[in-house]
Amino acid sequence: MNDSIWDWDTAWDVLPDLLEGLKITVIATVVGMVIAAILGLIIALVRRSGSRFITVPVRFVVDFIRMTPLLVQLVFAALLLVPALPPLAVGCGVLGIHYATYMSEVYRAGIDAVPKGQWEAATALNLPRGRTWVAVVLPQAIRNTLPGLGNYAISMFKETPFLFAIFVVEMFAAAQRYGANSFSYIEPLTMVGLLFLAVSYPTSLLVRRMEKRLA
Amino acid sequence: MPDQDDRHTDTGKQTGTQTGTEDIVTTDKTEGAVPAIEFRDVVKRFGDNVVLDGLNFSVAQGDRVTLIGPSGSGKTTILRLLMTLEESNGGLILIDGVPYTHEYRGEKWVEIPEKRRRVVRNRVGMVFQQFNLFPNMTVLENIIEAPVHVLKKSKAEAITRAEELLEQVGMSEKRDFKTNQLSGGQQQRVAIARALAMDPEILLLDEVTSALDPEIVADVLGVLREIAETTDITMLLVTHEMQFAREVSNRVLMFDHGQIVEEADPETMFTNPTHERTKEFLKAVLAH
Numbered sequence: 001m002n003d004s005i006w007d008w009d010t011a012w013d014v015l016p017d018l019l020e021g022l023k024i025t026v027i028a029t030v031v032g033m034v035i036a037a038i039l040g041l042i043i044a045l046v047r048r049s050g051s052r053f054i055t056v057p058v059r060f061v062v063d064f065i066r067m068t069p070l071l072v073q074l075v076f077a078a079l080l081l082v083p084a085l086p087p088l089a090v091g092c093g094v095l096g097i098h099y100a101t102y103m104s105e106v107y108r109a110g111i112d113a114v115p116k117g118q119w120e121a122a123t124a125l126n127l128p129r130g131r132t133w134v135a136v137v138l139p140q141a142i143r144n145t146l147p148g149l150g151n152y153a154i155s156m157f158k159e160t161p162f163l164f165a166i167f168v169v170e171m172f173a174a175a176q177r178y179g180a181n182s183f184s185y186i187e188p189l190t191m192v193g194l195l196f197l198a199v200s201y202p203t204s205l206l207v208r209r210m211e212k213r214l215a
Numbered sequence: 216m217p218d219q220d221d222r223h224t225d226t227g228k229q230t231g232t233q234t235g236t237e238d239i240v241t242t243d244k245t246e247g248a249v250p251a252i253e254f255r256d257v258v259k260r261f262g263d264n265v266v267l268d269g270l271n272f273s274v275a276q277g278d279r280v281t282l283i284g285p286s287g288s289g290k291t292t293i294l295r296l297l298m299t300l301e302e303s304n305g306g307l308i309l310i311d312g313v314p315y316t317h318e319y320r321g322e323k324w325v326e327i328p329e330k331r332r333r334v335v336r337n338r339v340g341m342v343f344q345q346f347n348l349f350p351n352m353t354v355l356e357n358i359i360e361a362p363v364h365v366l367k368k369s370k371a372e373a374i375t376r377a378e379e380l381l382e383q384v385g386m387s388e389k390r391d392f393k394t395n396q397l398s399g400g401q402q403q404r405v406a407i408a409r410a411l412a413m414d415p416e417i418l419l420l421d422e423v424t425s426a427l428d429p430e431i432v433a434d435v436l437g438v439l440r441e442i443a444e445t446t447d448i449t450m451l452l453v454t455h456e457m458q459f460a461r462e463v464s465n466r467v468l469m470f471d472h473g474q475i476v477e478e479a480d481p482e483t484m485f486t487n488p489t490h491e492r493t494k495e496f497l498k499a500v501l502a503h
């Protein structure tokens with residue numbers, strides 16, 4: 001133990017653990033975001049499909065997921081699934097599904113923003129429905145959703161510490177664990193904050209630039 | 216040419232076809248015998264607003280028909296019905312004598328399923344006031360998209376044809392540009408090429424120069440004039456360019472409140488209209 005507030009030796013000592021944790025954090029965010037991006041699009045398309053037998057239950061599930069806390073969902077899913085699946089996989093899945101419900105709204109808005117004239121031109125050219133989606137509507141809609149996707153990626157990244165609750169050793173858990181063993185919390189937690197900032201801030205600048213370019 | 220075997224042999228009444236009166240319509244597909252476009256008692260409502268109330272008219276094969284009339288008289292609606300961008304509320308629309316969107320099964324007026332509509336829709340092309348090019352594609356991609364994915368042409372074949380058309384509309388050097396790098400007039404010329412790439416029998420043109428700067432209008436009209444001269448495409452156009460209408464069309468229909476008020480060759484319509492409503496309208500249009 002030492003009595004100064006900040007100890008560089010501790011900081012250096014914990015850094016490898018934190019970087020290891022950061023790797024898990026980034027993996028969880030990237031995998032979670034891929035799931036959210038794909039599943040979100042599927043939800044958006046299903047909700048447009050028209051048939052109420054499909055859209056009503058889907059909407060119920062989407063609302064349910066959005067109205068309950070991520071932490072509760074994580075713990076609940078881990079209780080059900082963890083013996084069968086590694087905690088990180090469960091965490092990525094829950095993050096992905098949770099954010100898919102938000103991404104579906106972003107896609108919906110992106111699809112709605114494609115001008116009616118685009119659909120009409122596709123009809124005038126007799127393009128089949130599927131081809132109209134793939135070649136005309138989705139490329140324009142997805143372009144509209146890129147900033148939203150970036151913003152949710154940052155927000156998901158910042159929520160990965162919840163994975164702590166299901167024993168995934170991401171960056172925050174690594175800091176906690178180090179603190180519990182050495183009784184030094186200041187250095188690990190400060191560095192966790194700085195590392196989060198080091199990733200989030202440049203990403204948010206990138207997203208902002210993308211928003212400006214697409215506007 | 217029509218290749219449908221389910222086409223109606225009874226074409227009903229024909230108003231003002233070029234060939235005049237035909238009491239008996241034979242089943243063989245003689246040019247001009249079956250109108251390219253026919254509206255029979257077509258009804259279109261938007262809520263309580265009855266836009267077309269039992270409209271009848273037909274356009275013979277190869278005709279160039281201009282629709283004129285005050286704003287809100289239903290001209291756009293007619294073209295949109297022909298492109299299936301709107302659904303009618305009654306009556307029949309026939310292309311080459313084939314019911315297109317609805318038909319009678321016994322007494323019942325029923326919708327024709329999309330699969331059969333697609334066959335007929337292939338013969339109809341449209342150019343829009345706002346061009347509606349696909350901004351995620353280049354000029355060339357815009358033009359070959361439908362020939363490749365609808366007509367199932369090979370890409371090489373579609374590109375060859377697209378290049379011919381780009382040459383024709385004077386846009387060859389913009390082949391690989393994104394559409395947002397083009398001016399309005401250039402976009403409209405690409406849109407015309409895109410419609411022609413589908414080899415339509417019928418081309419619908421809805422105020423295609425209205426969104427353009429005055430100095431560019433002549434370019435686009437020049438392109439259309441050339442198409443009118445060099446092809447036998449049936450054209451149905453809405454325009455406020457009366458001089459252009461006079462040059463390219465052989466019939467003019469004056470609309471008001473979804474009804475044909477007057478119908479004549481362009482010379483008569485523009486120099487010696489019969490109806491008071493037509494006179495007023497032309498005076499107002501020509502005044503500015």
Ligand SMILES: Nc1ncnc2c1ncn2[C@@H]1O[C@H](COP(=O)(O)OP(=O)(O)O)[C@@H](O)[C@H]1O
Pocket residue numbers: 261264266284285286287288289290291292293
């Ligand atoms: N999508 C629509 N919804 C409601 N009313 C419409 C719609 N499209 C056209 N209308 C109405 O139909 C009438 C005819 O319009 P339109 O065919 O565009 O006339 P025109 O092309 O001759 O100016 C107008 O009264 C217009 O307000």
Ligand SMILES: [Mg+2]
Pocket residue numbers: 290291292422453
């Ligand atoms: Mg109009």
